[in-house]
Amino acid sequence: MKPLSKSGMTREDVFSHLEAFRREDVKWQDGRVFGYVFDPGREVQAVAQEAYTMFxxxxGLDFSVFQSLLKLEKALAAIGRRHLRGDNQVVGNFTSGGTESIILAVKAARDYYRAKRPDIQAPEMILPTTAHAAFHKAGAYLDVKVVSVPVNGETFRADxxxxAAAITPNTIMLAGxxxxYSHGVVDPIADLGRIAQENDLWLHSDACMGGFLLPYFRRLGVVVPAFDFQVPGVSSISMDLHKYAxxxxxxxxxxxxxxxxxxHQLxxxxxxxGYTIVNNAIQSSKSGGPMAAAWAVLNYIGDDGYLEIARRKLEATRKIAAxxxxxxxxxxxxxxxxxxVSFTVEQGSVFQLVDTMNARGWYIQPALSYDNSPAHIHLSINASNVGREDALLADLEKCVATARTLPPGDLVKLVQGGLDDMDLAHLSDKEMADMLTLAGISEDGMPERMADINGVLDALPAAAREQLLIAYVNDLFV
Ligand SMILES: Cc1ncc(COP(=O)(O)O)c(C=O)c1O
Known part of the structure; x- marks a missing residue:
């Protein structure tokens, strides 16, 4: 196929090519995918699609020209304020996702302290090791140093x-x-709030995953640690709609x-x-589609609908965890x-279990070991998974026995052994290229089973993992 069709394609051709593009994708429509896609079912999808295409x-570049988007954004922020139990001082904006929300909160904190504490030349934020990678990205983009603190090894909650012990004269921010994402537990935000107030620090509560859903779990009787604007000391909160809403x-x-x-975010x-620019998010030109669709879905499902979805999800989670x-x-x-839900294997490689399950038509996600958290499997349970609990558990039982018998590949053994003559923390471009080839990765694609690649990554220090991933992606894209 030519990169750009010369005389234009027919409508049919366009759509048959698009179908072909997604042929190899994971089939999230079957309710067997535990991550990436939060599927509310066909009826809600249809409402979302109509609202999306309507806008x-x-x-969103100019809300004085598109007043509809100003009204929609205010309506969505009002939902956020109420959901997160804020008073009428609480304000907010719509963004493209959790990462953008977090980058903006870090920028706001950085610029707030730039104005308030000009003596701080090299600002730092203190994160538990479980804080989402988006904070590290924000730190890298905005030049705010990340100080990463281990979480409790039993509860995996922030310590x-x-x-508090990691606070220095340069600290501006804490996050919880x-x-x-990793373990599905809420950090002790109230304790972090007290520390933030005592030390005049910004506290960001990252409720990208739970901001929308946890209030429903609370209404269903679950004891949920406080994490919202009711907690003194919380300065900002991120809450995604494209996950559990x-x-x-x-x-x-x-x-x-x-x-x-x-x-300080603006x-x-x-x-x-040129034209006058004033942006409340990172993007300038942006489609009104996501905002209109978000408003439509929230109001179509409604409060009672979300409570019912939450009830089903809670039951499914309890069943799977038990x-x-x-x-x-x-x-x-x-x-x-x-x-x-996060879990691991008692014996053998957790990555072999992931591959064995995924070969049976599931999608469950591998997570590498880091600090005191072992390599594990992550499940984000969503509405479309409800009803698959027994099938998932039955397949897990079969696969755990099979996976245990699968030995690690040669490369994994080599890397685990330390590749004597290689400094794993500082791999050269050539060493990385060799490693990718040995692991079966080429420009033509990925091997069917990913256990060896994950095993190799798992055995490497974090800095070398990052180097390897960047080398791979730099070659992957044109
Ligand atoms: C706790 C948490 N924060 C932030 C993010 C980043 O969200 P996004 O992928 O929408 O940028 C995620 C994503 O899973 C998350 O789980």
Whole structure:
């Protein structure tokens, strides 16, 4: 196929090519995918699609021209304020996702302290090791140093005393998760709030995963640690809509306790020749589709609908967690506060279990070991998984026995052995290329089984993992 068709394709050709593009994708429509896609079912999808296309071409670049988007954004922020139990001082904006919300909150904190504490030249933020990678990205983009503090090895919750001990004269910010992606547990945000207030620090509560769902779990009787604006000391909260509010991708909210904090998130530019710029998010030109679809889905499902979805998810999570806990050969890492389940194998390679399950038509996600958290499997349980609990547990039981018998590949053994003559923390480009080839990765694609690649990554120090991933992706894309 030519990169660009010369005389244009027919409509049919366009769509048959698009279908072909996604032929190899994971089949999330079957309810057997435990991550990436939060599927509310066909009926809600249809509403989302109609609202999305209705606002496809409206441009969020200028809300004085597209007043509809201003109204929609205010309506969504009002939902966020109420959901997160904020008073009428609480303000917020719509963003493209959790990462953008977090980057904006870090930027707001950085610029707030730039104004307030000009003596701080090299700002630092203190994160538990379970804080999402988006904070590291924000640190890298905005030049805010990340100080990473181990979480409690039993509960996998942030350790407030250890975080307090990491405060230096350059610290501007603390963060905690509600809940963490990795283990699905809510950090002790109230304790972090006290530390933030005592030390005049910004506290971000990352509720990308749980902000929308946890209030429903609370209404169903689950004891949920406080994480929202009811907690004194919380400055900002990120809450995604495109996860457990089931709106299409490209939808999150970043909320601030008051306007004086949010002010530092905004960007205006008059130092150029052209139209006036004032942005409340990172993107300038942006489709109104995600915002309109988010508003449509939220109001179509409604409060009662979300409560019912939450009830089903809670039951499914309890069943899956109990099944894993009781299963020989598996170990639940911790009891989650939400519907994110992490577990590992007692023997053999967890990555072999992932491959064996995924070869049977599931999608379960591998996670590498880091600090005190072992390599494990992550499940984000969503509405479309409800009803598959027994099938999942039955297949896990079969696969755990098979996976145990599969030995690690030669390369994994080599890397685990330390590759005597290689400095694993500082791999050269040539060494990385050799490693990728040995692991079966080429420009033509990935091997069917990923256990060896994950095994290799798992055996490498984090800096070498990052180097290897960047080398791979740099070659992958044109
Ligand atoms: C706790 C948490 N924060 C932030 C993010 C980043 O969200 P996104 O992928 O929408 O950028 C995620 C994603 O899973 C998350 O789980």
């Amino acid at each position: 496809l071409s409206e441009n 407030p005393a250890a975080m 998760s509600a809940p963490s 089931y709106t299409p991708k490209g939808a999150s909210l970043v909320m601030y306790r008051h306007k004086d904090l949010r002010k 960007f205006a530019c008059s130092h150029w020749i 099944g894993i806990e009781a299963m020989e050969g598996l170990r639940l890492l911790t009891r989650p506060d939400m519907c994110l």
